[in-house]
Amino acid sequence: MIDMTKKKRVVVKVGTSTLTHSTGLLNIRRVEQLVKTLADLQNAGHEIILVSSGAVGLGRAKLGIKERPKDTPTRQACAAVGQCELMYLYDNLFSEYSLNVAQLLLTKYILLEDRRINVQNALNRIIELGSIPIVNENDTVSIDELELEMGENDSLAANVAVLANADLLIIMSDIEGLFDKDPHKYDDAELIPVVPEITEEIKAIAGGAGSSLGTGGMATKIKAAEICKNGGIDLIIMNGRDPRHLYKVFENKPIGTLFTANGEV
Ligand SMILES: Nc1ncnc2c1ncn2[C@@H]1O[C@H](COP(=O)(O)OP(=O)(O)O)[C@@H](O)[C@H]1O
Numbered sequence: 001m002i003d004m005t006k007k008k009r010v011v012v013k014v015g016t017s018t019l020t021h022s023t024g025l026l027n028i029r030r031v032e033q034l035v036k037t038l039a040d041l042q043n044a045g046h047e048i049i050l051v052s053s054g055a056v057g058l059g060r061a062k063l064g065i066k067e068r069p070k071d072t073p074t075r076q077a078c079a080a081v082g083q084c085e086l087m088y089l090y091d092n093l094f095s096e097y098s099l100n101v102a103q104l105l106l107t108k109y110i111l112l113e114d115r116r117i118n119v120q121n122a123l124n125r126i127i128e129l130g131s132i133p134i135v136n137e138n139d140t141v142s143i144d145e146l147e148l149e150m151g152e153n154d155s156l157a158a159n160v161a162v163l164a165n166a167d168l169l170i171i172m173s174d175i176e177g178l179f180d181k182d183p184h185k186y187d188d189a190e191l192i193p194v195v196p197e198i199t200e201e202i203k204a205i206a207g208g209a210g211s212s213l214g215t216g217g218m219a220t221k222i223k224a225a226e227i228c229k230n231g232g233i234d235l236i237i238m239n240g241r242d243p244r245h246l247y248k249v250f251e252n253k254p255i256g257t258l259f260t261a262n263g264e265v
């Protein structure tokens, strides 16, 4: 693991389950703690890039849609309404610490094309200007994830980490990290602290692609880990329940599951 006490460029990904209560409404305390911690880390000299989901969830709440919409256009409409709410929230909270935020709505296609250089240039300039880039999938343009109901912001975050030449990607989940089996099904599941290589066995315990209904589950996080590994970037999966635990990463303390890019144990 790289020395995180030195100034680093870090991508932090938060999912809907971290940002909202089970009611679907905003978890105000958690979002405030997240922003405060990220602002503090940015002030300490690190360069933070936030990849945030939550647009569909917040949009649904704002539009008063009780059930999760089944059709893609309604989900897209929720995302479009919710994205404004999300950025309004981040803008307000980060401005309390005199930090500017910048919205980047991306698709994986752009990141695979020649045009990725445009994104890279903009991203680097936003960071040079001391602002915090906040990235989400452009759900109006790219609907694959909305149709599959897969939390594919995990691999978007990994692609952004590679594009930004980041030192580390941190994925905040609803679980401590990768376990040797799904802890929601098995009481004796044990946390795996370090994954030096992404073997077939690791892929199998993560549940395999598409096996976890309704969410990306661990499979999309393993996909993200593979993208990071190819880009030479370490990845940590940790619980987003208490965002202040992010400080542990920057104090070189063990937390969650670390996927090492160089195969170190
Ligand atoms: N081997 C495993 N280790 C940890 N979690 C697993 C594993 N296999 C399946 N899961 C499931 O993946 C879930 C995390 O993915 P997901 O629901 O997409 O969360 P989030 O969107 O918060 O990141 C866990 O709550 C757990 O039920």
Ligand SMILES: N[C@@H](CCC(=O)OP(=O)(O)O)C(=O)O
Binding pocket: 014, 015, 016, 017, 052, 053, 054, 055, 056, 057, 079, 136, 137, 139, 145, 150, 151, 152, 153, 154, 215, 216
């Ligand atoms: N673009 C969607 C993100 C979908 C997604 O990846 O969600 P999650 O599994 O909560 O990270 C949104 O903002 O709602």
